[in-house]
Amino acid sequence: xxxMRSVAGDLTTQxxxxxxxxxxFPKDGFAGTTVRAIAAAAGVSPAxxxxxxxxxxxxxRACDEHVVQMTMEMxxxxxxxxxxxxxxxxxxxxxxxxxxxxxxxxxxxxxSETAARIFGDFVDDVTxxxxxxxxxxxxxxYHGDPRQQAAVLVAMQxxxxxxxxxxxxxxGVDMLSAEGLMAAAPYALQAFSGNLFDKEIMAQTKQAIxxxxxxxxxxxxxxx
Amino acid sequence: xxxMRSVAGDLTTQxxxxxxxxxxFPKDGFAGTTVRAIAAAAGVSPAxxxxxxxxxxxxxRACDEHVVQMTMEMxxxxxxxxxxxxxxxxxxxxxxxxxxxxxxxxxxxxxSETAARIFGDFVDDVTxxxxxxxxxxxxxxYHGDPRQQAAVLVAMQxxxxxxxxxxxxxxGVDMLSAEGLMAAAPYALQAFSGNLFDKEIMAQTKQAIxxxxxxxxxxxxxxx
DNA sequence: CTCCCGACTAAACGAACGTTTAGCATGCTG
DNA sequence: CAGCATGCTAAACGTTCGTTTAGTCGGGAG
Numbered sequence: 164x165x166x167m168r169s170v171a172g173d174l175t176t177q178x179x180x181x182x183x184x185x186x187x188f189p190k191d192g193f194a195g196t197t198v199r200a201i202a203a204a205a206g207v208s209p210a211x212x213x214x215x216x217x218x219x220x221x222x223x224r225a226c227d228e229h230v231v232q233m234t235m236e237m238x239x240x241x242x243x244x245x246x247x248x249x250x251x252x253x254x255x256x257x258x259x260x261x262x263x264x265x266x267x268x269x270x271x272x273x274x275s276e277t278a279a280r281i282f283g284d285f286v287d288d289v290t291x292x293x294x295x296x297x298x299x300x301x302x303x304x305y306h307g308d309p310r311q312q313a314a315v316l317v318a319m320q321x322x323x324x325x326x327x328x329x330x331x332x333x334x335g336v337d338m339l340s341a342e343g344l345m346a347a348a349p350y351a352l353q354a355f356s357g358n359l360f361d362k363e364i365m366a367q368t369k370q371a372i373x374x375x376x377x378x379x380x381x382x383x384x385x386x387x
Numbered sequence: 388x389x390x391m392r393s394v395a396g397d398l399t400t401q402x403x404x405x406x407x408x409x410x411x412f413p414k415d416g417f418a419g420t421t422v423r424a425i426a427a428a429a430g431v432s433p434a435x436x437x438x439x440x441x442x443x444x445x446x447x448r449a450c451d452e453h454v455v456q457m458t459m460e461m462x463x464x465x466x467x468x469x470x471x472x473x474x475x476x477x478x479x480x481x482x483x484x485x486x487x488x489x490x491x492x493x494x495x496x497x498x499s500e501t502a503a504r505i506f507g508d509f510v511d512d513v514t515x516x517x518x519x520x521x522x523x524x525x526x527x528x529y530h531g532d533p534r535q536q537a538a539v540l541v542a543m544q545x546x547x548x549x550x551x552x553x554x555x556x557x558x559g560v561d562m563l564s565a566e567g568l569m570a571a572a573p574y575a576l577q578a579f580s581g582n583l584f585d586k587e588i589m590a591q592t593k594q595a596i597x598x599x600x601x602x603x604x605x606x607x608x609x610x611x
Numbered sequence: 612c613t614c615c616c617g618a619c620t621a622a623a624c625g626a627a628c629g630t631t632t633a634g635c636a637t638g639c640t641g
Numbered sequence: 642c643a644g645c646a647t648g649c650t651a652a653a654c655g656t657t658c659g660t661t662t663a664g665t666c667g668g669g670a671g
Binding site: 191192193194195257268269271272274278279282283286296300301302303304305306307310311312314315316318319320321322323325326328329330332333334341344345346347348349350351352353354355356357358359360361363364365368369372373375 | 415416417418419481492493495496498502503506507510520524525526527528529530531534535536538539540542543544545546547549550552553554556557558565568569570571572573574575576577578579580581582583584585587588589592593596597599
């Protein structure tokens with residue numbers, strides 16, 4: 164059964180093709196990445212790519228599955244060591260390899276079902292942390308629905324992941340590395356500490372939000 | 388000079404083509420959107436698209452420019468009415484039309500130069516707000532560099548924009564509408580208020596971040 | 612040894628792509 | 642009126658795409 168011909172760097176040819184695709188798809192998009200380019204980068208013929216994955220879309224699905232699986236594995240490890248809860252769930256993603264992180268960010272930006280699943284899983288985790296944290300006294304009382312609060316927190320955290328290129332430029336450190344996380348996280352903590360924004364501006368903002376026109380139909384703007 | 392042939396809905400044919408492209412590019416990606424599809428949706432021939440914009444890439448540039456211009460216009464208006472400062476800069480983007488917002492989110496997800504410019508502009512704005520706010524007492528004392536703090540805040544805020552599809556699902560309200568902003572913003576404010584996270588978990592998280600392995604070369608993970 | 616299955620390639624397929632060319636219709640200008 | 646620039650289309654260009662087909666090679670099973 165283990166009858167693979169060429170094995171370079173202890174990776175199956177199939178896995179090598181998939182890893183190349185995981186690197187390329189976020190870079191040039193799905194349609195912008197050609198089967199021929201993937202094959203060339205993996206050192207195989209274009210036909211072999213389709214032999215292993217059925218079609219280009221099949222390769223896409225395989226990439227999604229693999230990244231999701233790696234993400235879950237990362238989560239499990241982070242939960243065992245305790246860093247998952249402490250780092251607010253998503254920050255622990257730095258343990259993933261950079262290509263997988265870029266792929267994750269790319270997928271989340273698309274409206275795919277995989278993206279919805281990943282986002283939903285994170286929200287589930289943070290919701291649990293919120294509810295359990297309140298029982299443990301780690302989370303103070305709050306208004307509203309825990310799941311909606313969790314969704315906002317997840318979106319905030321993932322913002323750093325999706326915009327890692329820009330944060331990398333702002334910080335001068337690769338934001339997908341541990342150094343980047345160590346550089347940026349204190350600022351996130353400072354924002355959440357309540358020490359940054361004064362009560363006055365918070366009240367002003369709250370009022371401004373409440374006074375928004377509920378429906379944008381009267382003063383709707385055209386794309387013109 | 389104003390010699391345009393067909394004018395439907397008071398928009399130039401050229402503007403109509405560009406608006407169609409602004410809708411399509413985020414949906415299917417740049418490579419995934421064909422000139423023929425844009426032309427068909429705009430009710431013109433494919434050749435006319437290239438006649439007006441030179442090439443597909445030229446159309447892309449025109450879309451970028453137009454969205455950037457609309458964003459700046461939105462900013463200027465929000466500054467005049469005061470909502471820009473109060474809403475933390477980016478939240479005011481809801482005033483943009485939905486296609487433009489989707490395009491903005493799509494562009495920010497790419498590593499394009501336009502994205503870097505937009506992100507940088509937002510960071511500039513928030514940096515100024517941070518510095519001026521401290522003088523006015525609206526921002527309390529904080530540690531670190533104001534520009535880096537601003538970058539983290541912008542990334543957090545834009546996270547909601549980039550992940551609007553998922554937030555929309557979580558809230559049951561279109562997150563690119565005023566209703567969506569009104570629904571989600573209180574949760575963001577609650578997170579920033581310092582009332583959500585207890586001091587203990589904040590300290591735990593801070594410690595966990597500091598104890599990360601500085602360089603990930605020893606335990607580096609492969610994409611395998 | 613023979614047979615066979617799976618990894619793998621070379622070559623070709625039709626379709627669809629971005630772009631070009633030639634030309635038509637319209638309206639402004641002199 | 643003639644002349645010309647402009648908005649616009651139809652048709653075709655060459656290229657490149659995803660995919661298919663036919664076939665080679667090599668190890669494992671009988």
